[in-house]
Amino acid sequence: MRSSIFVFYSLQSFVTASPIGLFQRAVTELDQAAFDEAQQPDNTATKAFSGTQIKTSDGRCLFVDELSGDFRANLTPIQVAECGSTDGQGWDVITSGKHNNVQGSVLVVSTLTNACFNFDPRRASGNQVILFSCGGRADGGGSVTNSQTFPFDGSSGPLTFTPNNDLQSCFTVKGDVIDVAPCVAGNTDQQFTFEGAAGAGSGSSPTQTGALSTETEAVTATFTATVTAQDPTTTATAVASSSAAVPTDVGVGGIPNPTEAVPVSRAGGVLVPTAVAESQERDDTATRAFTSVSIQAPNGECLFIDPTAGDFRENLIPVSLVTCAGTPNEKFDIITAGKHNNADNSALIVSSLTNGCISFDGRRPAGDTVTLFSCGGRAAGEGETNSGQLVPFTGETSLVFAPESERNATCLVSGDGRLDSAPCANDGSQVFTILT
The missing domain is CATH 2.80.10.50 (Trefoil (Acidic Fibroblast Growth Factor, subunit A))
Structure with a gap:
């Protein structure tokens, strides 16, 4: 259970400890009860990757600052910083579960807040790519929404994030934030890579996801060790x-x-x-x-x-x-x-x-x-x-x-x-x- 301590920041310590790109923090603390209701983790989910970093083509990492959204950690921008320089750089890649029943698609979920990548074209230009409660309801009561699922081929990339509610649009790096733009083949600002081990979440199966079973992980480990020794x-x-x-x-x-x-x-x-x-x-x-x-x-x-x-x-x-x-x-x-x-x-x-x-x-x-x-x-x-x-x-x-x-x-x-x-x-x- 995370505590709801009210924290004051001096401008200097705020900038040094947690650079946040273009966005200032919108709240000073989360409403803990509302947050816990809205951002419940799905412990039944199947994960292709667990706690992975998501790297841009220039080697930086996507991250989220939990206080840059609202009191529930919704409407939170997805930002870009040097890898390791901020908190909130961990992501789960979920291929099936309570909020994803779409075969061949994934949810991308912050391990810090449990909120999902979300594309909402109804929002103002420049603020359409956000983290939001998985399922698409602000209070966490949603099931599945195509604004949060993305086609996925099982690889670690390079790949694009193309929301299923608009397959002509791709998440795009613009400065230090993630925005959206029409998909263009070869556009390096639209290419991302998962960095980290494939993770078998609850219910994982190699026929369902890119995650490896215990048996195949063992084969990989053995092969890696053999090659490394040589x-x-x-x-x-x-x-x-x-x-x-x-x-x-x-x-x-x-x-x-x-x-x-x-x-x-x-x-x-x-x-x-x-x-x-x-x-x-x-x-x-x-x-x-x-x-x-x-x-x-x-x-x-x-x-x-x-x-x-x-x-x-x-x-x-x-x-x-x-x-x-x-x-x-x-x-x-x-x-x-x-x-x-x-x-x-x-x-x-x-x-x-x-x-x-x-x-x-x-x-x-x-x-x-x-x-x-x-x-x-x-x-x-x-x-x-x-x-x-x-x-x-x-x-x-x-x-x-x-x-x-x-x-x-x-x-x-x-x-x-x-x-x-x-x-x-x-x-x-x-x-x-x-x-x-």
């Missing part, structure tokens, strides 16, 4: 890298699809086979124009999938470009109809090895907008049809990968060792070839 400088790359390496020597047989808890590159951790089975289920009802074919990119190399280069569900895998060798990692199905494709004259490009779909997401950082992701566009595999995964197709073997979500404005292209995206050129330089 070469301490390799640990971050082998276990915790957030950007997977492009394969340079894949061998005669390529890289097999693992069936056990092996280390994965994206955000560290290990693959969780039960989560993979749920997320990457093969659509046996689908119509396939081509099965298990190689695809040659405009630069002459072939598309390649390393199943260990993504997250614990085999999502967010970079689509690599390698010298064509015909390995299983280079094989794709071209699906024209099925559970995840209800569009005429369109196709999904699906890895024959992992069953994931080549996917474009313009909200992701520049250079990482094209990945292999669960068909249907939902991390847990429950999605239906996603236009960022569909490309125009009428049976030809030479085609442009122009995601239908982009209306011929953006095309997939050969990047630096992997597929990337760029404005459509319409000059034949972005044509892919299906090798039959």
Whole structure:
């Protein structure tokens, strides 16, 4: 129980001990009874991360000052400061619970106040991003509100905070505070990273969240300790890298699809086979124009999938470009109809090895907008049809990968060792070839 002591601050000690950006403290103390009612922790919640810092692209941290809102610690601005320089820099990332029943989404909750990230477009410009009682009711009586849930792919980032009540808007760093602006691919002011260990909250399950089970945590710990003993400088790359390496020597047989808890590159951790089975289920009802074919990119190399280069569900895998060798990692199905494709004259490009779909997401950082992701566009595999995964197709073997979500404005292209995206050129330089 926190005490309700009335504290006086001199201007000097106030600025030195707790820098608060643009916002002065609005109250001198909280109404303890009202605070306790409004900001009750959800002890049943499933957490992908517990007590993590949230870092901006320039390495600073988000924080909250509990006295910069109202008497309940509502309407509190989200501020930015040097990491470690203030209190209130801890955050829980909740994937399910009393205030989140939205699959593939998270709440971001202050560990200091228990209040949630909230976007309210009805408020005055510049004051629409705030912390508010989870559930959206000032007295804590709310259940779930889409102003507080954000799409989440299970990774530690870089990622954007795009509220489900306005998927065209992104939380944006403006000076020393968090504001909102239209989402722009590659805008570093809209990119954030969770810094800290994945945390298994009550009811945590690896098939539900990015949190690791006790068994898989043990595997990760063992692997980390082994690598560190051999070469301490390799640990971050082998276990915790957030950007997977492009394969340079894949061998005669390529890289097999693992069936056990092996280390994965994206955000560290290990693959969780039960989560993979749920997320990457093969659509046996689908119509396939081509099965298990190689695809040659405009630069002459072939598309390649390393199943260990993504997250614990085999999502967010970079689509690599390698010298064509015909390995299983280079094989794709071209699906024209099925559970995840209800569009005429369109196709999904699906890895024959992992069953994931080549996917474009313009909200992701520049250079990482094209990945292999669960068909249907939902991390847990429950999605239906996603236009960022569909490309125009009428049976030809030479085609442009122009995601239908982009209306011929953006095309997939050969990047630096992997597929990337760029404005459509319409000059034949972005044509892919299906090798039959």
